[in-house]
Amino acid sequence: MVIEAERLTRRFKDVEAVKELSLAVNAGEIFGLVGPDGAGKSTTIRLLSAIMDPSSGRAAVAGYDTVNQPEEIKRRIGYMAQRFNLYGDLTVWENLNFFADVFEVTGQERRQQIERLLGFARLSKFRDRRAMHLSGGMQKKLALACTLIHTPEIIFLDEPTTGVDPLSRREFWDILTDLHMQGITLVISTPYMDEAERCSRVGLMYKGRLVVCDTPEQIKRMTEGELVAIWPSQPRLARTILEGLAGVKEIQTYGEQLRLFADDADDLIRRVPEALSAHGITLQRISRTQPRMEEAFISLIRKQKG
Numbered sequence: 001m002v003i004e005a006e007r008l009t010r011r012f013k014d015v016e017a018v019k020e021l022s023l024a025v026n027a028g029e030i031f032g033l034v035g036p037d038g039a040g041k042s043t044t045i046r047l048l049s050a051i052m053d054p055s056s057g058r059a060a061v062a063g064y065d066t067v068n069q070p071e072e073i074k075r076r077i078g079y080m081a082q083r084f085n086l087y088g089d090l091t092v093w094e095n096l097n098f099f100a101d102v103f104e105v106t107g108q109e110r111r112q113q114i115e116r117l118l119g120f121a122r123l124s125k126f127r128d129r130r131a132m133h134l135s136g137g138m139q140k141k142l143a144l145a146c147t148l149i150h151t152p153e154i155i156f157l158d159e160p161t162t163g164v165d166p167l168s169r170r171e172f173w174d175i176l177t178d179l180h181m182q183g184i185t186l187v188i189s190t191p192y193m194d195e196a197e198r199c200s201r202v203g204l205m206y207k208g209r210l211v212v213c214d215t216p217e218q219i220k221r222m223t224e225g226e227l228v229a230i231w232p233s234q235p236r237l238a239r240t241i242l243e244g245l246a247g248v249k250e251i252q253t254y255g256e257q258l259r260l261f262a263d264d265a266d267d268l269i270r271r272v273p274e275a276l277s278a279h280g281i282t283l284q285r286i287s288r289t290q291p292r293m294e295e296a297f298i299s300l301i302r303k304q305k306g
């Protein structure tokens with residue numbers, strides 16, 4: 001275990017941002033933290049990065065205690081905050097040098113590391129551009145490069161791709177995959193389900209609690225019942241009608257598609273077309289399907305609420 005947390009709790013006055021969180025992350029994993037705004041993701045990452053002390057409970061990173069040995073931890077980890085601080089007036093190259101100063105990376109090692117990271121982050125051509133004149137996606141890559149300046153074994157990334165265009169997100173993930181291949185342990189928080197799918201394990205947080213923690217495959221299997229996808233001619237009307245149909249447990253809408261949770265998918269596939277055609281609604285398609293990550297999370301959170 002490179003990261004271990006035991007009943008980690010953090011209070012801010014009357015808010016319990018993280019409640020009794022227990023967790024173990026193996027070396028080389030890409031561990032994803034997902035959950036809605038305010039779930040406690042950033043606080044968890046700060047606690048694990050030894051930036052903030054817990055109110056109770058404990059955590060160890062790389063074998064060191066976050067409260068008693070924070071300096072040992074900081075030397076071995078990289079932490080990219082949700083709102084990281086680059087120096088807008090400084091160039092790409094100057095920013096990297098600034099962080100090299102902070103982490104005391106010097107001499108020949110510094111020069112080589114900066115060249116390597118510029119290439120790695122696909123920023124070599126932009127070395128003399130001021131950070132404030134980079135695109136959002138390039139700023140994130142520069143922040144990641146700065147986070148890697150001291151060659152950390154473990155990196156914590158707090159929503160590194162939020163608000164970044166899809167192409168840059170993909171490129172950012174290519175870089176994360178490279179890091180994963182090098183054996184680096186990654187802990188990343190994200191609101192994006194496609195990113196959660198790319199993690200080796202995912203922890204779903206809700207109101208400070210870790211609701212589930214498992215592989216994406218296992219989490220998808222936790223959705224109860226079977227699933228039928230339909231593409232009706234009038235999705236809204238169809239939804240209203242099907243909400244009253246026996247055997248339909250839950251309906252989720254994705255654009256033109258309705259996804260019906262049922263105890264018996266085959267039974268629904270027989271009855272749904274008829275129920276809808278009685279109201280003049282036709283079906284382009286109807287098929288049994290697998291739950292997606294997003295559906296699994298929505299179901300699990302609804303269960304928590306209920």
Ligand SMILES: Nc1ncnc2c1ncn2[C@@H]1O[C@H](COP(=O)(O)OP(=O)(O)O)[C@@H](O)[C@H]1O
Pocket residue numbers: 012015016017035036037038039040041042043044
């Ligand atoms: N420094 C702080 N002071 C007071 N409340 C905070 C502080 N940081 C976080 N919180 C509160 O703790 C809860 C969890 O926040 P956070 O960890 O930022 O969640 P997330 O990153 O999942 O959006 C929220 O209710 C937030 O308002």
Ligand SMILES: [Mg+2]
Pocket residue numbers: 041042043082158159
């Ligand atoms: Mg956050």
